Amino acid sequence: MRKLLTVILCCVAGLSQAASNFSFDVAPGQHGVGLRVVEQYDYARSYLGKYDVVTGKPVSGETARPMQTVIWYPAAKSGKPVSYGEYFRLAASEERFGRSDAVINAELATRLNGTPGGKEHAGEEMARRMWAVRDAKPASGKFPVVIYAPSFGAHSYENADLCEYLASHGYVVIASPSMGAHGRSMTDDVEGIEAQAADIAFLIGYAHTLPQADTGNIAVAGYSWGGISNVFVAARDNRVKALVNLDGSVRYWPERIQEAKYVQPSRLTVPMLFLAARPRSLEDLAKRGKPVTSFLNEMKYSDVRIVTLPAMEHFAFSSDALRFMPSSAYSEYSAAEVSQSHSWMARYVLQYLDAYLKQQPSAKTFLDNEPKKNGVPDHLLTVSKTLSTGAPPTMEMLAHESAKSGFADVQQVYEGLRKADPKFELSESDMNNWGYGLMRAGDTQGAIAVLKLVTVLHPDSGNAYDSLAEAYETAQDKAQAIEHYRRSLKLDPKNANAVQHLKLLGAPL
Incomplete structure (x- = not known):
């Protein structure tokens, strides 16, 4: 294990670990989980200009778009699982591959000091073991593909728990960081969305090189900003068979959809699962100064299912955020209630993918059931659906x-x-x-x-x-x-x- 993580583990090894504010209480599937990280470039797109936008100095080295590609896959159940700190470390090499340990460690130390719950709490979280085993032996067979699109400017592992969960149940899950068109910072405009949409398209292409990948069955899951980028992808790529939106920005940025003329309901016939945070009041919506409209209502040629989780605010759809959130961040709902809701979110995502990519009748029954029949605790979530009205006018x-x-x-x-x-x-x-x-x-x-x-x-x-x-x-x-x-x-x-x-x-x- 790298030097910084070793230091952290030594600091907490002699202590009884404090209880985490995040508990992922779902059962893993029949497979072990393999983890592979591939550092590659999308040579079809430029990323850096001639001069550094901060220092003004000439840019040296590769200027194509870096694509740190993280793959979770069904694997044999053997080997030592990674710690969460090994995911955390990935953030330091998203843009520049081949950086020295000293440079990476210095950057991680800065990030540790800036975590919401403090350095000590962050150290405890980083020492916790996950499910994935680095470069584990792949399971035999072909598996549906899920491309995961992170939130605004976020890291590829922001929902590592969900990605591992899906891999254990027979999915190849692929993610890359959310980065702007010409720099690490994402931009809240159409160019930013298009940059992430192009990343998703690159990963779909990359999936075709993976022996385990069943590229005839591809879904794109996106959280927040990733949940508007995946809609842009589906509007122009009929290889996408299902969409998962974790409180996606498709709901919160209607003006960006209006700017992209090709993102039309008639071009979106793919089924969507939208997992929504606690509903906002009309007064709160009015303060945003944006059109009070929903593209979800316009998707009349798609099957749209909305699962609303009242205990979850927007941040709660990221397990990375939940891991480092201090107890003081929870008020109306406890950390335990939020974790429980997050876990049910993951269950609905799995059942949805099983229904639409694997065509499992039991999963379709689960989606059509009243939540209580699925074992959901009272008042934890509500489910609504609208079905396609028929063939789109194209x-x-x-x-x-x-x-x-x-x-x-x-x-x-x-x-x-x-x-x-x-x-x-x-x-x-x-x-x-x-x-x-x-x-x-x-x-x-x-x-x-x-x-x-x-x-x-x-x-x-x-x-x-x-x-x-x-x-x-x-x-x-x-x-x-x-x-x-x-x-x-x-x-x-x-x-x-x-x-x-x-x-x-x-x-x-």
Whole structure:
């Protein structure tokens, strides 16, 4: 064990450890837990500029984005588990790999002095043993993947207890620190969210290199700021099969979602579990000066389950925070009650993942049960759910549903999607390109059906009729081709293409 941790352990070894304010009272699964840390770079993205933003001196060394990657995985039950201090140590090498022990120890000493409960309490927590064994032998088989996205500027291990718990129950869990686009400090803007979303995407790609990883079943779990970044990821990556939000910022930063035009309810069909802190009063919400709205209510094409835990404030969703929180931080609810709630949070996360990634009927039953039937103590949590209203109004879904009839009822399908969401509309250009795509694919009749719809939606467009005429010409329907070239020319007398094709077809102008 490294020098600083050895000193701490020696200081507390002769003492009876004081009771921790955090107790994780969940049962581990059938697997042991392996822990591996990989120091790698995302060479597709720059991280540092030419000059250091603090000292102003030229930057030396690697400037690509550092990705300290922490992996928890199902493993054989053998070996000595790590202490929490070994997780704590990771924070000192997130940006700069290969730092000396002396530099790391100095930074950790500073961090120890700054912990909320004081240095002595921090030392006791760091000496406590976890479940994970460093570089343990992996269990055989394939396991679903959970990417964990930490909170605003937080470390990869902020919920190490939850990550170990999931790994023991058969999940490969991967995390990296929450860092800003061009420095360690996260920024509370879209660029900051996009930086973390790109980190998640990098980790999804990395998961494909792991022999244990079942990359056909991927979930993204995020706490606080990580719980808005994972929504951004799911809006553009359909490989994500489930979302877990631990009091995620998707609820608290609606303006950031509005700024990102692509984060739309129609692009989020993935099921979500939202674990919520104690509800805020209307007065408190008004003080925030932000729109009183919830994107969760707009996710009508997703199954959304909300588990509310009244004993938990926002910080309580991080086991790292709970470990170092002094007793004075607890008032209305005791530390024991908060720990109990945190443990039930973890149980619901596991059951949710088992239901949606492993398709376990017992887990789905658990989610549908009243909390008391699951053994939850009275008044500890409440559960609500809203189910998807059906297919989302998107170009992809329009194509999918229309293809079922060979595109014969494309207009009816389009009108149905518009009825579900009046904001849904496709540009003439998009529809026109779709029709030509079908022609290139050899489906001329499908192209005719789609291009007919374009003329219905854009009756004054000469180009729409010109495209439909080309489709009829390709189908060797000379009469219809001539008719629609003439309609195109009437709407657009300068349409040289229509003139040329009418001549080729031997039709008078």
